[in-house]
Amino acid sequence: MDKRHQSAEEVLKEIKDGSTIMISGFGEAGVPNTLLSQLKDLHPTNLTIVVNSVTRPHSLPHALIEANMVSKVITTSARGRGKGLSKFEEKLRDGEIELECLPQGTFSERIRASGAGIPAFFTPVGYGTKLGEGKETRNIQGKDCVLEEALKGDFALISANKADRFGNVNFNYTQMNFGPIMATACTTTIVEARQLLEEPLPHNHIQLPSVYVDYLIESEETDHGS
Amino acid sequence: MGLDKSQIAWRAAQDLKNGSVVNLGLGTPVLVSNFVESSRDIFFQSENGILGVGPEAMQKAANPDLVDAGSRKVTLIPGASIFDSAASFAMIRGGHVDVTILGAFEVSVSGDLANWDSGAAGKAPLVGGAMDLAVSAKTTWVLMQHNTKDNKSRLVKDCLLPLTAKNCVERIYTDIAVIDVTSDGFLARELISSVSEEELRNRTGGNIKLASDCCVLKAPYITS
Numbered sequence: 001m002d003k004r005h006q007s008a009e010e011v012l013k014e015i016k017d018g019s020t021i022m023i024s025g026f027g028e029a030g031v032p033n034t035l036l037s038q039l040k041d042l043h044p045t046n047l048t049i050v051v052n053s054v055t056r057p058h059s060l061p062h063a064l065i066e067a068n069m070v071s072k073v074i075t076t077s078a079r080g081r082g083k084g085l086s087k088f089e090e091k092l093r094d095g096e097i098e099l100e101c102l103p104q105g106t107f108s109e110r111i112r113a114s115g116a117g118i119p120a121f122f123t124p125v126g127y128g129t130k131l132g133e134g135k136e137t138r139n140i141q142g143k144d145c146v147l148e149e150a151l152k153g154d155f156a157l158i159s160a161n162k163a164d165r166f167g168n169v170n171f172n173y174t175q176m177n178f179g180p181i182m183a184t185a186c187t188t189t190i191v192e193a194r195q196l197l198e199e200p201l202p203h204n205h206i207q208l209p210s211v212y213v214d215y216l217i218e219s220e221e222t223d224h225g226s
Numbered sequence: 227m228g229l230d231k232s233q234i235a236w237r238a239a240q241d242l243k244n245g246s247v248v249n250l251g252l253g254t255p256v257l258v259s260n261f262v263e264s265s266r267d268i269f270f271q272s273e274n275g276i277l278g279v280g281p282e283a284m285q286k287a288a289n290p291d292l293v294d295a296g297s298r299k300v301t302l303i304p305g306a307s308i309f310d311s312a313a314s315f316a317m318i319r320g321g322h323v324d325v326t327i328l329g330a331f332e333v334s335v336s337g338d339l340a341n342w343d344s345g346a347a348g349k350a351p352l353v354g355g356a357m358d359l360a361v362s363a364k365t366t367w368v369l370m371q372h373n374t375k376d377n378k379s380r381l382v383k384d385c386l387l388p389l390t391a392k393n394c395v396e397r398i399y400t401d402i403a404v405i406d407v408t409s410d411g412f413l414a415r416e417l418i419s420s421v422s423e424e425e426l427r428n429r430t431g432g433n434i435k436l437a438s439d440c441c442v443l444k445a446p447y448i449t450s
Binding site for chain 2: 026027028029030052055076077078079080085086088089092093099101102103104105106108109111112123124125126128129130131161172173174175176177178179180181207
């Protein structure tokens, strides 16, 4: 078995207009910049992106929005940095893009639930707030809760440190963040790693098992060691 | 003159129990870690997946793969661990974090918190982990200026801004007072010497009383 591929393009061209794409990353750690940069060139449109943050105007997730490729953003952090409006905020104001803002734990748990075969769950987080509006509610064990549905995607784009040819993946420190859960929640998972290995990773270094990974691409990022 | 941001953070740091697990929000709260000696065995949790955040990394040692939730390049303390976002929020939502220290726009007399949507025109929302932390941590503290730049109270009868969570704040550290949220309204535990009880009342929205053992709020001079 060998999931390694020479070119990101041959894999990313499978992403059709209207796809839902999950993108790993928290701050600058774990953002799949090699894949995003190629995806921007291929320019599929009408995408829904599921990403923790679109606050940085110079990041690639934001660049997809600027390039008019995105029709909906599901995120926890949408506010652009600075006092002026980001391109995303301008599009939001002009009704050109849809936003679903979620508490970060709800965001990650909806992704995890999807990958674990849980269609929905109740949580007290968001109850009685603007982000809980319109959601089904129930009092469970004395706690007012909102119902949150599992969130699934067509493609997960994930950045990692090392991957072996079987598709087993290892992350470096906080590069991990949403990577392992997004990989479980999407039909197709594409991982870019700094090192693609012929030999299997040591069993006890594997943080994302091969069953969740479909394609491996070499990242153009610098290696930050392990 | 009231306390500056570092002094507010210093004051809150004095109340942390040794050995506790603490999550610090952006802005003033993150300064709290500057005033906690390593011997106290306090573990700072960062919602991007760290238990045991150490001091900010020196430029040379900075690793872009090792950041906290505020995107600072950080170090790890001995005994620290790294995990994914689902595990991090299970830690938070499962009530395994002892104290969450957050900034705020408003706190109501019943402990409602508004800290995620400033209502600025055209700006999109940013909630991050604030709701998860405020609802789920064993204790929620707020660090904030007592009043806004145009002299409105941030302590209010009812929050006007969108809520983060209801009835969650237990203690507020401001530039002029340390205040508990009680079933009987705000209760000042400490007050700086240059502010009278009357001035405190005038500068506070909602019902506020001085505790019978209310003491003078003091903090050392801190060089930044």
